[in-house]
Amino acid sequence: MFTYMRNVVDSLRTTVKGMQVTWKNLRRPETTVEYPEQLVPLPEGYRGIHTLDTDICIYCFQCAKICPVDCIEMRAERVEKKFLSWEVFNIDYNKCLFCDLCIEVCPKDCIHMDKRDGSAKFALITDDRSTLNLDILEYKGLSEADKVAVVKVREENAKKAAEKAKAAAEKKAAADKDESEDKKDKADDSGK
Amino acid sequence: MEGFTFYFFAALALVGSAMVALLPRLVHSAFALVMALSGIAGLYWTLGADFLGAVQLLVYVGGIMILFLYGVMLTPKESSRWNLQSILFPGLLCVLPLAVLLHLGWTGVEAAVEFLPTLPEPEPTTKTMGKWFLDREKYLVPFELASIVLLVALVGSVYLARRRKEV
């Protein structure tokens, strides 16, 4: 009889306890991210599609040399026998193993595959493998929205850099002015 | 309308019973019995015995027939076929009430009403039944006796189903 009553009480108690557990889960926010509509929050060091900052690049070919799978195809042309200009910079994502070596080896830190340019892509979905050979110079393969985002981030970066440069230039100009005035003074002095 | 419901349920009951008697497979007969019993429940309803009809459904269709089917389903399949000798007598028995029903249907509802006792306006039976079952001058003793019979059946089934000690 005692066991019987205890069973009744136990069944009620454990059920209520279980329902409390599920209630807690109900209150927890959903972990699902609706991927194509919402982007998955990517970690800082996420390795996605490469972007190349052609303004800083010094055409040293280090990245292509160190690539363990030879997935970077790059060719530059000397223009007017003075400076180099890009002809081809393709990365074949059929081969690329996202090892990060090209980024580490870059002496000017101009090739990235993290999200700082807003270009980190979560997935490369295609039904044609040839489309995976991407022209990095034209952001080919990125979706329109991604391209816009990349351009935007680049513009912002450029703006910041320009401001910085402008500030530096002003500073320099001011310094130069002082200097020239000094020189002038000196010249005047010497003239006297 | 009442004519239609009566004929519908009567047909259900009679055709169901005929199928119980005539179908070769045991399981088919059991399912046909469900049909017949439901038809009878419907007939109770057309006669104004609402409580009895519901009891018929609950006890026979929902309870006893389930146990029937339970037993029948678990028996091995027997390969019986149509066989004139085995269905002759039940078939003849079925023809008679079906003929009566068809005759009634043919001659119309008025003839059917002559057959049946004139019914009072159907009124709820539950309260009256409850009162009569607990009325010492009406049906208290049969009611209690029936419950004792059920109790005995219950105890008996528990006795049969109990786990026997190894000798």
Added chain:
Amino acid sequence: MERLVGALEGLGESAFALSLLMCAGVVLGFVGIWPLFAVWLERKASADFQSRLGPMYVGGFHGWLQTLADGIKLAFKEDLIPAQANRVLFWIAPAVAFCGAFATMVVIPIAQGVEIVNLDIGIFFILAISSVGTIGVVMAGWASNNKWSLYGAVREAAQLVSYEIPIALSLMIPIIAVGNLRLGHIVGFQCAGPEDAGFVYLSHHGWLLFYSPWTLAAGLIYFVASLAECKRAPFDLPEAESELVSGFHTEYSGLRFSFFFLEEYVFMFVVSIVGALVFLGGWQPLPFVSFQFDNPLMKLIGAGILLGKAVFLVWVQIWLRWTLPRLRVDQVMTMGYKYLTPLAMLTLMGMALYQYWGCRYIPGIL
């Protein structure tokens, strides 16, 4: 409206038949639409309990048309009948199973005085008709000629016959207090007030769940037994998918399968709305405070409240489903025969004595 009624009266019996057809249409429409909502609710609720999102795409707002899309998909699937199956029984079994859940809707009042038939045996009729659905399931299990189906059907038969006893006994307890089987009267008892009551008044009895300790126990027993009656987890043995593939409807596909699906969800609604009507005061929003639900607008609001309660109970069923693991067969039988039935009988006796001695739970509100 009156002209319409007059025209109907002029038509006589054919008008009666027409009104019957209309009522059947209303019930059929509800029975068709409700599972669309219930399945969506189940999927969303189960997703919530598992920190998922559930269906999100079809129809825009939280995938509310997902079930309709699934239903259309089911309707266009091939209707397979196994070669060794018993064709006739296989064919009619879903209909038989469905009519058990379908016919119960007839006596359910959706608001004060709004019901299709006001049967004197109301609640008893629901119990009786719903037991017919079991036959359909047994028929399906046997006709499929499949081991899993047969096991599922046998389990279903055993389970439903066992749990009909506690469910009937637990529904008898409020009836002892009310003294009437009509569902409308049961709700009327719960909102009975003084003669000259205004729009808001204290009811004599309050919700039957809180009427006495016995009715509270009866409400719990009813809820547990009703879970078993509509084959919901943790009593979903007839279709235990990890043991029996999917039980009695293993061999069914397409529209026939969807009939079993509809039956399950409609029956969930039926047990929930009966629970709401009998124990939770029907269309009265508060336990001891009642409102007058006499004009059409209030009736509409009352119907909304009643449906809300029913949906809430369905949601609790879903909650339990995603909480508890499935019971074993012998545990289900033990629960039915050793626990629920004796407890229900005890409660019944307690309630009878309680009513005989004229006790009241809350003396202040006599």
